Amino acid sequence: EAGVAQSPRYKIIEKRQSVAFWCNPISGHATLYWYQQILGQGPKLLIQFQNNGVVDDSQLPKDRFSAERLKGVDSTLKIQPAKLEDSAVYLCASSPGRSHNSPLHFGNGTRLTVT
Amino acid sequence: AQSVTQLDSQVPVFEEAPVELRCNYSSSVSVYLFWYVQYPNQGLQLLLKYLSGSTLVESINGFEAEFNKSQTSFHLRKPSVHISDTAEYFCAVRAGNNDMRFGAGTRLTVKP
Numbered sequence: 001e002a003g004v005a006q007s008p009r010y011k012i013i014e015k016r017q018s019v020a021f022w023c024n025p026i027s028g029h030a031t032l033y034w035y036q037q038i039l040g041q042g043p044k045l046l047i048q049f050q051n052n053g054v055v056d057d058s059q060l061p062k063d064r065f066s067a068e069r070l071k072g073v074d075s076t077l078k079i080q081p082a083k084l085e086d087s088a089v090y091l092c093a094s095s096p097g098r099s100h101n102s103p104l105h106f107g108n109g110t111r112l113t114v115t
Numbered sequence: 116a117q118s119v120t121q122l123d124s125q126v127p128v129f130e131e132a133p134v135e136l137r138c139n140y141s142s143s144v145s146v147y148l149f150w151y152v153q154y155p156n157q158g159l160q161l162l163l164k165y166l167s168g169s170t171l172v173e174s175i176n177g178f179e180a181e182f183n184k185s186q187t188s189f190h191l192r193k194p195s196v197h198i199s200d201t202a203e204y205f206c207a208v209r210a211g212n213n214d215m216r217f218g219a220g221t222r223l224t225v226k227p
Contacts, residue, residue, distance in 0.1 A: 040124075040219070040220075041220070042205050042207075042217030043205070045214045045215070048214060056214060091158055093158075093159075101147050101164075101166045101209075103161040104159075104161075104215065105161075106151075106158030106160070108156070109157075109158050111156075
């Protein structure tokens, strides 16, 4: 099966600019996650979707971050305006359902550098 | 909420030596435990998981981890490492209705 696809792989922007990341999960996976991985740290959940609905966005900085999954398949994550501390790898993951014993399948991530 | 502590940020070992990567968790409810591996410029890949049953779980490439409830640990071990095992390893825990929480990672470097 095809894995989780993310684009772009790398992005460099200046602070206060906007940026968007795209994710296409594994076919049939109802649950989609966006994680932020800052250098030297483990991934931190930003938002979780179940189909096209938000399950958990408690750790999403909503003043600058937004995400959508309109048709319940692919998803976009946007940052506007970006800050220096947003420099990180943004990982998308998917799983077949919300069951807590389901492992996550990760994409290769988008490395964002904010200068 | 649950949390995960990986006790070593870096572990250098020589090829064919044994290795143990330590992971401790905290949770007030039953947990599911995972180890993920991340190679440079790639996403995380599931290495092994403990859901229930036997406390010793194994991966296809020779790693194993043992769930120890009394010590709240899930250490990862391999009796003989290869150069290709060089990567970042993340321990993760899921409990109750909470999201998956990851440790800070352990960078394993295997030297010839």
